[in-house]
Amino acid sequence: MKILEAISLKKYFPIRSGVFLQVCGNVKALEKADIKIEQGQTIGVVGESGCGKSTLGKLLLKLYDPTDGKIIYTDKENNSYDITSRISKTVASKFRRDVQMIFQNPFDSLDPRMNIYDIIKEPIAANGMYKNKREMNNYIASLLTGVGLYPEYASRYPHEFSGGQRQRIAIARAMAVMPRLIVCDEPTSALDVSVQSQIINLLKHIQQENRMSLIFISHNLDVVHHMSDRIIVMYLGNIVESCASEELFNNPLHPYTKTLMSCIPAWNPKEKKLGKTITDGEPPSPINPPNGCPFHPRCPVKMDECEKVKPMAYDCGEGHSVSCHLYKK
């Protein structure tokens, strides 16, 4: 069953300047993204900073309004709604319960003035899930145990917890309304290595227990591979490659994906990898993206065509699609 579908989603942030704040340019954060999320599926989104992966996540949650394109939401009863521009109140109440988010930095995403009980209660109360106070208390206690914290912690404040524990609280808060989809925006990048695995295991368990869908945004290819069924690789606002996660690791096609893979350290002093990487330069600014293929200024296998024509997504079989002229048929 589908939950969300986005069709050629686009987001430009206008740059305004001058006395009358006229629009003098656009930050082209996301161009023509197609994405479809099924029940129980995990989609990983990888890319460097500034490639538009967080923008994509926030657009799907309707925290931003898209510049162009379409977002279609399917509820539990299999009714589809177009929620691109306006959501009616009845749809919004369903949508907000179905789709939740876990943010990157657990040190910023929890209100320091609220205790843990209030933090977790807020979404429950907003959705009117429990009227009876004792039932609600029991539910919150069960949520806390579910993420590996003691129910007694409910009366404490966020500053009393370490980063890993805070991220557990954020997970409990997202889980509180029993969503069908959680967008995780770099949930482990602010954590220590030994704690990162704990959080990843927890997310995976919760997902399997509740048959939830996840959109897992990260810059760490290894983590994304572990979590996802399907991976989307983004570069400068464009989806450059998208396929099943095993396939991406066994058979990366786009030169950018290959570059990313070559930049993962080897973890073996006998096979040092980083000295051999080929790519120079840095991602260009999304205000003035290069013509043609966005990756061509750094691409090791550049052709003449790449500078002029922007490649479309070519299908290479088994759901593997690549935006690169090398794979044109």
Add this chain to the structure above:
Amino acid sequence: MTYENKVIDVKNLKTYFRGYDGMIKAVDGISFFLKKGEVLSLVGESGCGKSVTVNTIMGLIKSPPATVSGEIIYNGKNLVGLKQNEFKNIRGNKISMIFQEPMSSFDPLYTIGQQINEIVKTHITSNNEESKKLIIHALKNVNIPEPEKRYNEYPHEMSGGMLQRILIAMALITNPDIIIADEPTTALDVTIQAQVLKLMKELQKQYNSSIIFITHDLGIVSEIADRVHVMYAGKIIEKASVQEIFDHPLHPYTQGLLNSRVKKEYKGRDLPFIEGYVPKPNEFPNGCRFNPRCPFKKDICTSEEPKESLINEEHSVCCWLYKEGENNENS
């Protein structure tokens, strides 16, 4: 090993801070040395005292209020308790530092040229033309395109990767004996990280300087380090060459760190992890500081602190599981 080989020799260094609830033993009795032309990597999670260690070496910890004891021998001189005006000739000249956040390590109000010039003026030459030539040459060395133009630009006009390379140029300009790099690539993207590491390795060979490289990422360690010291809760718990650490990690914490890498084979299974959290510096447990999280805990671990035992020439560990000269693997 002869004495001349050691560029810096740290003996029983302790840095304590006074907190509201007792002494915070950020660095608690660590000893290590750095050889000429090698990359020594200090590995550990946040709060284990790696940054405090190098800040103490750089003389950036004010004492008092902090208490610093022990010895840091550089060039036959003890840097602990050295007066600030004596330190001036060493800091930024003989020992220089590359900081973690390139975006916040620069003053936004001065141009790149002015900021590098400050170092050149203090340590090399006060002739403006000469120093400009020197700076532009240094920028060229770290692959900055159009260094003449960049000289007059402000930090906000540049990307993070470029600023990190300028920081490296800044650290190298006085041709120091020791470069301290405090998580220099943590704030950077993977492709840029690869470029910066490659550059650092090349320049290190070219200048034959020694680097203390701080990181929490063992992947980076495998790429750049010659020797590795693993820190946990203010102590160095394992010292070994890079190959030894990856082939025969001995301390349970080191093993845990190596295991917590997300490997391809783990797909569909649970990732192995270390139970619990890093203790706060005012709540270190008695005995071995890793004991609450350790899977091989024995009675002695909670009562007595383990001493450093030498397993072989290039490997030593602080753990009750191992005895001097013996290599009984417990994994």
